[in-house]
Amino acid sequence: MEKVIYVDNNATTRVADEVKEAMLPFLTELYGNPSSMHTFGGQVAKYIRDARENVAQLLGARPEEIVFTSCGTESDNAAIMGILRANRGKRHIVTSRVEHPAVRSLCKYLENEGYSVTEVAVDREGLLDMQMLEDSITDNTAVVSIMYANNETGVIFPVEEIAGLCKSKGVVFHTDAVQAVGKVPIDLSRSNIDLLSLSGHKLHAPKGVGALYIRRGTSISPCLIGGHQERGRRGGTENVASIVGLGTAADLAKRNMNVENTRVKRLRDKLEKEILAKTPDSFLNGKKDQRLPNTSNISFEYVEGEAILLMLDSLGICASSGSACTSGSLEPSHVMRAMGIPFTAAHGSTRFSLSIYNTEEEIDYIIGRVPKVIKRLREISPFNKKDSFTSDFGVGLGGHPRSH
Numbered sequence: 381m382e383k384v385i386y387v388d389n390n391a392t393t394r395v396a397d398e399v400k401e402a403m404l405p406f407l408t409e410l411y412g413n414p415s416s417m418h419t420f421g422g423q424v425a426k427y428i429r430d431a432r433e434n435v436a437q438l439l440g441a442r443p444e445e446i447v448f449t450s451c452g453t454e455s456d457n458a459a460i461m462g463i464l465r466a467n468r469g470k471r472h473i474v475t476s477r478v479e480h481p482a483v484r485s486l487c488k489y490l491e492n493e494g495y496s497v498t499e500v501a502v503d504r505e506g507l508l509d510m511q512m513l514e515d516s517i518t519d520n521t522a523v524v525s526i527m528y529a530n531n532e533t534g535v536i537f538p539v540e541e542i543a544g545l546c547k548s549k550g551v552v553f554h555t556d557a558v559q560a561v562g563k564v565p566i567d568l569s570r571s572n573i574d575l576l577s578l579s580g581h582k583l584h585a586p587k588g589v590g591a592l593y594i595r596r597g598t599s600i601s602p603c604l605i606g607g608h609q610e611r612g613r614r615g616g617t618e619n620v621a622s623i624v625g626l627g628t629a630a631d632l633a634k635r636n637m638n639v640e641n642t643r644v645k646r647l648r649d650k651l652e653k654e655i656l657a658k659t660p661d662s663f664l665n666g667k668k669d670q671r672l673p674n675t676s677n678i679s680f681e682y683v684e685g686e687a688i689l690l691m692l693d694s695l696g697i698c699a700s701s702g703s704a705c706t707s708g709s710l711e712p713s714h715v716m717r718a719m720g721i722p723f724t725a726a727h728g729s730t731r732f733s734l735s736i737y738n739t740e741e742e743i744d745y746i747i748g749r750v751p752k753v754i755k756r757l758r759e760i761s762p763f764n765k766k767d768s769f770t771s772d773f774g775v776g777l778g779g780h781p782r783s784h
């Protein structure tokens with residue numbers, strides 16, 4: 381296969397070599413069950429303790445506040461369902477219009493089950509309507525769940541402010557920090573956040589492992605009922621190799637935080653600036669100075685996102701789009717729609733998400749190709765005339781929004 385330039389790190393990341401090395405013994409000789417009485421199994425428990433310590437350190441949490449799960453989706457479900465089960469008298473959830481389906485679809489499901497759900501709006505820059513959020517919280521609200529950073533635009537929400545607000549109103553606050561952990565510093569020791577979800581495969585650990593932070597003293601029902609693992613909060617024999625991998629990834633992320641916020645950010649800024657300067661009718665989606673350091677979401681007017689991705693793919697560039705194709709129809713993502721991005725632009729929104737493994741040469745290569753790709757697509761597109769587009773989001777309904 382030709383060299384791949386991977387700028388789709390919000391979808392998933394490459395497993396770090398250090399992570400793979402740390403995991404290997406647990407896929408080969410160290411296969412014991414950490415709950416076993418014998419030394420062979422019992423020795424494995426120490427490595428789980430170390431991993432828990434590493435994840436806790438990355439977040440400024442206590443080790444006993446970390447519960448290992450199978451993914452970000454499980455962490456989100458465990459948090460929200462666990463709070464609802466522990467507070468049966470309260471039937472209202474506050475969330476946002478731009479959450480990942482791991483929260484959004486769950487809330488829609490709960491709505492069908494009789495809960496009431498308020499989805500807080502965002503503005504054109506993807507910023508949360510804080511007044512609406514505050515006004516939404518009532519005596520019946522069991523949990524507020526607002527993401528730390530948006531997966532499509534990288535926009536960071538004021539979660540500390542929201543956590544403080546929730547605390548003052550006596551409501552539990554959960555944040556889906558799947559895209560933020562490892563990219564921006566988080567210190568839960570000086571925070572009012574009650575629950576926080578993360579996912580290993582977004583920070584160079586393997587897919588299929590995540591964690592949920594549960595602040596000490598939070599009243600929550602277990603997510604998987606079974607054995608005594610994870611202090612009874614999640615039964616089931618531990619995914620030892622992946623947990624060890626997540627621990628190593630957390631340690632690496634802590635050490636690379638500075639690189640993420642200097643070199644990666646510089647490369648992202650360069651990519652974005654050059655592409656916007658060289659491509660007419662293009663603009664940035666999301667508040668420029670309130671974003672993750674690795675994410676850039678750019679709209680190219682009058683072109684289809686899927687066509688952009690296919691052409692970039694043929695050049696070895698892996699990016700992501702704000703619209704998705706099902707049976708030939710295209711629909712902008714719920715995030716672009718919530719932000720009120722016009723159909724002509726939401727349709728062609730493209731996300732570039734970098735990691736510490738991207739190089740200057742790769743970024744230069746992308747900068748050299750993207751403006752040409754857009755120019756070419758506009759020449760051949762049936763939508764190249766501005767008036768052939770409609771601003772009605774109803775056009776092309778039937779697609780599915782991107783979900784990572």
Ligand SMILES: Cc1ncc(COP(=O)(O)O)c(C=O)c1O
Binds near residue numbers: 390529
């Ligand atoms: C913001 C956000 N939340 C949750 C998830 C789900 O994580 P996982 O794939 O580990 O279930 C994702 C994955 O893309 C995400 O971006």
